[in-house]
Amino acid sequence: MTTALTTPPTPTDRTAPVYRLSTKGVIRSEWHKLWTLRSTWITLITASALVLAVGITMGSTYDGDDADVDTIVFTLFGTQLSQICLAVLGILVTAGEYSTGMIRSSLAAVPRRVPVLWSKAGVFAAVAFTLSLATNVVTFLVAQIWLADTDKELSLTDPGVFGALTTSAVSLTLLSLIALGLGALFRSVPGAIGAFVATVLILPEVLSMLPFGAVETAMKYFPAQAASSLGSVARVENTIAPGTAVLTLVLWAAAIMAAATTLLKRRDV
Secondary structure: OOOOOOOOOOOOOOOOOOOOOOHHHHHHHHHHHHHOOHHHHHHHHHHHHHHHHHHHHHHHOOOOOOOOOOHHHHHOOOHHHHHHHHHHHHHHHHHHHHHHOHHHHHHHHOOOOHHHHHHHHHHHHHHHHHHHHHHHHHHHHHHHHHHOOOOOOOOOOOOOHHHHHHHHHHHHHHHHHHHHHHHHHHOOHHHHHHHHHHHHHHHHHHHOOOOOHHHHHHHOOOHHHHHHOOOOOOOOOOOOOHHHHHHHHHHHHHHHHHHHHHHHHHOOO
């Protein structure tokens, strides 16, 4: 009597799906995260509405008293308010994830970490610039309804007009990127907002009271002061050249983002 030996069937080999991490995928993820937050919509709408509302107010109440003010500066006076809104949003993009704990999931999905931060910066910069430029153009055109037949009448095709509207959007975007970098550095929304207000807005005003020529010269290269030379058709007095101002803001943003990148790689979540 023989016993047949049977070999258990070999399970069918199935190839597990392979998920490859790509820069495009990280950017897409950050894009979805940005637009699914209610704070994004509220902040962007508020920033745009403030510029438009102030522009309409300035245009409809113009009586010739501010004839010496550049037309673009006069029309886009509300960008000083939208700058704060966009800076807060930039901080929320980075520091906000630490307050909610979402950053753990983000960094677990992207172990190299750095692509997360730079994808956030790229997505946010694209949104901030597009919104700022569109808002600037619309505000300028609407304000011209009341400024027509005055000394501030300009056309979008006049020399320097579209360039001033564009550089205004560039300055807002770069200042917001500085805020985003501070959010990544401090990992705290209140801390980053305090740092932005203190270093970008308040510190230059304090230093301006010092009676030293070197300080006065150096202040022209601070972020807010460099931004003040942008967004106008005529050259603003006592400011650096527009091209130098853009380069200055780029270097500030790059330096802060580089510092945030270094700490992101070294610190625990």
